[in-house]
Amino acid sequence: MSFVNSIYNNVFRRTSTFALACLVGAFGFERAFDVTATSMFESMNRGKMWKHICHKYEKEEE
């Protein structure tokens, strides 16, 4: 409970710190959201996208 209290007192009470927390959170969120959405999309389309089949053709070059 004291943890919540300190968070509340240090972050949420002042608009400046709150806005800053939002901005910092946005960076983490962006990364997590993009990774989640992309991995979902790729698992839905496994074997169809170029990144799933490109290894077949890149090996020939070496």
Add this chain to the structure above:
Amino acid sequence: MAGVLGRLPSRAIQVSSKGHFVSFPGAIRLQRTATPLNSNLVYQQFFSSNAAAALKNASTGKKMLLASLGAIGTGGLLLLVGLEKSVKAGELELHPPHFGWNHSGTFQTLDHTSIRRGYEVYKQVCAACHSMRFIAYRNLVGVSHTEEEAKAEAEEVQVTDGPDDQGNMFQRPGKLSDYFPSPYANEEAARAANNGAYPPDLSYIIAARHGGEDYVFALLTGYCDAPAGVVLREGQHFNPYFPGGAISMAQALYNEALEYEDGTPATASQLTKDICTFLKWASEPEHDTRKQMALKALMMFSLLTAITYYWKRHKWSVLKTRKIAFKPTSKKQA
């Protein structure tokens, strides 16, 4: 609170907790009626009795006339409807069924292995007559070919470049930035070589035809003998999916028309499916990105919807749970 309520005067208002109008037991919802019921009834009676009386008093001849007029009118109307729905010669074409493409789903990407095979089909079969002027070799990179492979594909063709120092045009091997070569120098040359028919550019053909890839698939696999009564000019072929039925392109894709690099059995339907997927990609290169964006947008909007719902409840909870009491502020009661 109970004490206050107990001393409330005769008027007390309550606000519902869910936003609906709440009737407490036995409460009556009041509604004003714009037109008094009675006058409406009277008006209806007056009207119907008038018409009925007029008909009753009419002579037999008049009744006959009215009846025949009605019959003619109805018959004429039905005839018009019937004529409107008549079969027209221009509509004598088959509409393609929907085939179960594996990129049809909301979040389904194109099958890139199929795009790669479709490029082979285009290069070996279609490219003899059809251009793809808006697709460059660099577009294949990261879609169906690696950069090295795409470069090799480009170098197979000779591209006219120039002018050089002497002002002459010259031929050089293709580069990644070059567009697919056209089989004919211009439209006139293409028409002259094909009985006057112009093989359309295939870059955006899927987007440019009703039915999209379904139509192209049906067209390419739908060649058959012309039925009796259909006259085809020389060089024309019958295809029920083609508007008008007479198409100048001969059937191009047969079983084993080519050999796939990856060993897939090259049946006519396989070839057609692959070329359709390839052309679909050519018409919509952003297809996969678009669907991924759709997924992201839907996720984001559902998140925002959930938050908005919470926010709304949070803001409204004060209004929804208030109790309004009329409390006279006389000294006695205070």
Add this chain to the structure above:
Amino acid sequence: MLSYVAKSSGMSQYMKVTAQAVNAAKPTLAPSVVVAAGIPATHPSPGARLTGDTLRLNAPRNGNVLATTGVRNTAAVRYAHTDIRVPDFSDYRRDAVKEPTANNRESAPARLSFTYVITGGAMGIASAYSAKTLVTDLVMSMSASADVLALAKIEIKLGDIPEGKNVTLKWRGKPLFVRHRTPEEISIEQGVDVASLRDPQPDSDRVKRTEWLVVLGVCTHLGCVPIANAGDYGGYYCPCHGSHYDSSGRIRKGPAPLNLEVPEYEFPDDETLLVG
């Protein structure tokens, strides 16, 4: 307000509305109010909580309740206050303050934090993300398109250029000179006294590999295209106004003020030159 009510006795005709009380348990409807027949009067079962929903079940369905109003008849019906039931609003309370004895100050930071996290935090973050994506897309749409970028770089096979030969290529609409220098040329250019030059620049600054010189074929005087392997210094000679460049592309004689421009280029491997 009360005084106003007290003085309004003359209006009693119109104040009938407050003079007719109905016992809700046995609804005795005023004559002016007509309830459509067949509406089931549902009451909450005894054990059920009194919420807005259960109260709503008591309301007449279909809205077929008609009432007429006028000066002479009663406009509304009111109920004795003891019949009024207050709904249970505990659905709107946080768990921490559901108990009537709970101290709301203790849980205030937690409750406020939750709301801030959900609304400000999640909404702000999601909005910031969307705004960033939108702005990025807008800015990216102003960058060069893919077909332009594809032409911005050219690849040159070095094996095609024999020693001592200069080739002219077209790059971004300008002529590009690629010169395969001979060892003699290299040694001459490296031995030039930099101080004696109009635009002092040592040969090592102008080439990445000594045998390859890559310069733009645009005379720095008025933009003519110089002729290769010509002029007093064996490099380039501009026929328009007679500027002489050496085989490092430096201005040696004539009106041009500067050396020939060296574009950005690199050697990805021994066989290729990538300009751009």
